Amino acid sequence: MITSETRVGELLQNPIARDVLAQLVQYAGVNERIIQNPIVKGLKLSAIPKFAGKAIRNADQIIDTMIELFNQEDGTASPGPSSERYWWKEAVIYQIYPRSFKDGNDDGIGDLRGIIEKLDYLHTFGVTALWLSPIYDSPNDDNGYDVRDYRAIMTEFGTMADAEELIEQLHKRNMRIILDLVVNHTSDEHEWFIDSVKNPQGPHGDYYVWRRGKGVLPPNNWLSFFSGPAWEKVDDRDEYYLHLFSKKQPDLNWENPAVRDDVCGIIDFWRGKGVDGFRLDAINYISKTSLADGNETIGGLLGFTGIEHYFYGNRLHEYLRELRSRAFGDSFTVGETPGTGPEMNKLLTADSRRELNTVFSFDHLENLGKSRFDDYRYNLNHLKKCFNRIEGPYADVAWPSIFVENHDNPRMVSKIDPREEYRDLVAKLLAVVLLTARGTVFLYQGQELGAVNVEFSDISEMRDIESLNRYRDLTESGVSPETAWKTVLCGSRDHARTPMQWTNEAYAGFSVREPWIRVGDKDVCNAADEMRDETSVWSAYQTLIALRKEHPALVYGRFEPYAAAKDDVFCYFREDGGERFYVEVNLTARSIRQPRTKGAMELLYSNYMAQGDGLQPYEANIYRVGAPQADLSEE
Ligand code: NOJ
Numbered sequence: 001m002i003t004s005e006t007r008v009g010e011l012l013q014n015p016i017a018r019d020v021l022a023q024l025v026q027y028a029g030v031n032e033r034i035i036q037n038p039i040v041k042g043l044k045l046s047a048i049p050k051f052a053g054k055a056i057r058n059a060d061q062i063i064d065t066m067i068e069l070f071n072q073e074d075g076t077a078s079p080g081p082s083s084e085r086y087w088w089k090e091a092v093i094y095q096i097y098p099r100s101f102k103d104g105n106d107d108g109i110g111d112l113r114g115i116i117e118k119l120d121y122l123h124t125f126g127v128t129a130l131w132l133s134p135i136y137d138s139p140n141d142d143n144g145y146d147v148r149d150y151r152a153i154m155t156e157f158g159t160m161a162d163a164e165e166l167i168e169q170l171h172k173r174n175m176r177i178i179l180d181l182v183v184n185h186t187s188d189e190h191e192w193f194i195d196s197v198k199n200p201q202g203p204h205g206d207y208y209v210w211r212r213g214k215g216v217l218p219p220n221n222w223l224s225f226f227s228g229p230a231w232e233k234v235d236d237r238d239e240y241y242l243h244l245f246s247k248k249q250p251d252l253n254w255e256n257p258a259v260r261d262d263v264c265g266i267i268d269f270w271r272g273k274g275v276d277g278f279r280l281d282a283i284n285y286i287s288k289t290s291l292a293d294g295n296e297t298i299g300g301l302l303g304f305t306g307i308e309h310y311f312y313g314n315r316l317h318e319y320l321r322e323l324r325s326r327a328f329g330d331s332f333t334v335g336e337t338p339g340t341g342p343e344m345n346k347l348l349t350a351d352s353r354r355e356l357n358t359v360f361s362f363d364h365l366e367n368l369g370k371s372r373f374d375d376y377r378y379n380l381n382h383l384k385k386c387f388n389r390i391e392g393p394y395a396d397v398a399w400p401s402i403f404v405e406n407h408d409n410p411r412m413v414s415k416i417d418p419r420e421e422y423r424d425l426v427a428k429l430l431a432v433v434l435l436t437a438r439g440t441v442f443l444y445q446g447q448e449l450g451a452v453n454v455e456f457s458d459i460s461e462m463r464d465i466e467s468l469n470r471y472r473d474l475t476e477s478g479v480s481p482e483t484a485w486k487t488v489l490c491g492s493r494d495h496a497r498t499p500m501q502w503t504n505e506a507y508a509g510f511s512v513r514e515p516w517i518r519v520g521d522k523d524v525c526n527a528a529d530e531m532r533d534e535t536s537v538w539s540a541y542q543t544l545i546a547l548r549k550e551h552p553a554l555v556y557g558r559f560e561p562y563a564a565a566k567d568d569v570f571c572y573f574r575e576d577g578g579e580r581f582y583v584e585v586n587l588t589a590r591s592i593r594q595p596r597t598k599g600a601m602e603l604l605y606s607n608y609m610a611q612g613d614g615l616q617p618y619e620a621n622i623y624r625v626g627a628p629q630a631d632l633s634e635e
Pocket of ligand 1: 336
């Protein structure tokens, strides 16, 4: 049990404490060795407020909240490893943002018929499962992440018959389908919410998080992820409702068992239609430990005041176990869990605990101390560090989700090196790292083409609620329109949401009508050209997916980092069942002196036509290692 008399050093015995301290260090961008400093380790928690002086406001309050959080897992046994083999561990999952994938009915908006049209493309490419961002009926405040009816298809996307056909066609090709399940919140146009507003005493009166304000102020100081307060007043009830995302996305009250019954019903409905798995949106936010004010220092650091009360809520595990036993059964589940750390993720995903199968961790997406809206060049050494941490023995307990792109982030290639001459190399480097990693691989549409960020010209071209709100808030707070635009442009989710570039025809072959959002540069990359070119990024991905399928060692094999302390190169072995592979990657745009591999090494893939001495800029190679074991000593 942790109390205010516990010393920082002892705190490190507690898994949750280790995670939280590591996260804070990451956000603050300071060296993680600070926690190991003997003076810091010797400090009692009760001494920190004095020690911190005015540097940390309300330090007492932070400490109390943290003690409560750490004690949540007091006495929890550390989960053991599992070597079970499952289809989802071997899967290469392709994420589709339906609105932007392919327009099948010429209205400028992607849809289910468009996806069906492209199933052969996906099958030829080699992916084994699709994850579709939400396809349910929605007023589209947040492009489908605001669900109005979980049992109906968004009109713009098609009909239930189309969805059934898509599932059937996928299964015919031996491919699986994963739906996005958004149940932290609904749309404010969902019938539950409408009824909740009208009938506080009725069956849905307590389906959402309603509270009285404090005088003229909201119930607490929490902020929404999409700018402004996380509360909205409804005069009819004379109460506020909580919305961690937009005003049109009220949070469900998971404390209410009827809400959980209904969520189980939704899962049953889609499992009945043959769906194989679910990606659980913002799932770590469903349990709110308390509705007390958030600490402003933590809020300042993370950008979202209040988050310590719900990012790892006290009933989270209980709710997940309930969903698993009552509804998910053996369906695959991947949780989107922003902010949880490696130890929490073990507890969320260890096989023996029967909660989730895997989670998306986001630690690798930004360099230390940086956030999505910072304009900076991503250093790949950070990716190496994060992957080294999760792919070794850790993965025996918590099977990782491996990805670098999704619909919520700008394109990774642009973040690493926006120069066109390196696009191809960097895109293939990422393909090598992803497809030789130990975990379930997720690719995002367009990544297989080496897609890059889009040169939007001004705010009128943006469509995402997060970008629009952020721009409005920045300019209203006195930031110049130029600076606000620069900030929004570098972090906007719209970069990844522009139409898939199929051809070099009008609108990149996505539609015959002007699409709902502008199209990127189809001459930089498009599927038709790349499929014809054996040296393209598309062909590299296709080859590497096939290689992974052929060699289970690349999925299940032991991950052995090599020369991990050497900066700027990422080298590792993968080994299983007598097969051994060696991967070496230059993480920089410079040539690097690197011991030449000797002995029985067969080059299986390289993003260069020819190897030289050392590693060329962004060079990435995969070798098969024969017996006797290869000698990596310097020649
Ligand atoms: C995470 C989703 O990935 C994002 O697109 C969405 O805006 C929020 N959750 C809210 O549902």
